[in-house]
Amino acid sequence: MEISGIFTALIIGLVVGALGRLVLPGRQKIGFWLTLAVGIVAALLGTLVAAALGVADTGGVDWIELLLQVGFAAGGVALVDGIRSRRAISR
Template identity: 50%
Template structure:
């Protein structure tokens, strides 16, 4: 069941990351989910390193780290993906 939750969380984080980036990101949905999963894992690690991984209430800072990492990854992957498709 944890794999299913990772995919759902990755989808949400990846879509939010695409929303915060300007312009269009022509990458497939599976790449968005994968980047969201990676962003979630790295964001959790960063939040723990900064001591904000577990707070009372909603962990907005942790979620910000997750979406931020995913946005950076999407910004890096998008030109690579579009360059690959043209070749």
């Protein structure tokens, strides 16, 4: 992977992670780096699932792929926030 591909993945991961946080109600107490990591993983998972369903390569914007990515990001943010909250309570 070239440096431009890595940079693009970071930007897309950040956007997808931020969108995932926006669709969740309330405040999530996870930082910038965790949001970025969740967003990158969600973007990759969303792309893989969209490709498996055959909806990844359409003419124009791939709305179904984007919705899958944001859905995975919202689930990932909720999961990470829940795990971090439980750890803080048990301390």
